[in-house]
Amino acid sequence: MTATLKSIALTLARSKDFPNGSSQIGYDLIAPLDSNGHIDLPAWKKYRAACSVRHFSPAEDDKTGLLVHKAGSAEHGRWVFDYNVARDDDDEAGFLFGHHAFVPGEYVSIRDAKGTMHTFMVKSVILANP
Numbered sequence: 001m002t003a004t005l006k007s008i009a010l011t012l013a014r015s016k017d018f019p020n021g022s023s024q025i026g027y028d029l030i031a032p033l034d035s036n037g038h039i040d041l042p043a044w045k046k047y048r049a050a051c052s053v054r055h056f057s058p059a060e061d062d063k064t065g066l067l068v069h070k071a072g073s074a075e076h077g078r079w080v081f082d083y084n085v086a087r088d089d090d091d092e093a094g095f096l097f098g099h100h101a102f103v104p105g106e107y108v109s110i111r112d113a114k115g116t117m118h119t120f121m122v123k124s125v126i127l128a129n130p
Helices: 041-050
Strands: 005-012 022-032 052-057 060-070 078-082 092-095 107-111 117-127
Touching: 005 041, 022 041, 022 060, 022 117, 041 060
Parallel strands: none
Antiparallel strands: 005 022, 005 117, 022 052, 052 060, 060 078, 078 092, 092 107, 107 117
16 A cells, blocks of 8 residues: 555534534545645555545444545546445535545535535544555
8 A cells, every 4th residue: 555545534513413513423534645635536546446435323334335536527527435336326425525635624525325415524634554
């Protein structure tokens, strides 16, 4: 693996339903980041099999999948969490993931499989285990 692969922890930010956010709802990602904290597309292409996601919530079983870059959209591609490669209806899409920095304290948005957008805070970014 490469030193650019990072383990990224996202937790649910404040919302109407969770005024204090929730550390029990979120995502753990493995993704290559450049020096500014942006997802590194060339490194992802090289290490895509290692780029994974785990969604956790007390309301449901954990879901695991892959971080996938799909063609199209306004950012000339979009990042999705693909939990079943045989289906698209379970994918969750990162909102402008190609432009956001994954740096502790920053916020990112993810559209769930039902089409609802949720905001998450980047809690930590550390080197991924080789």
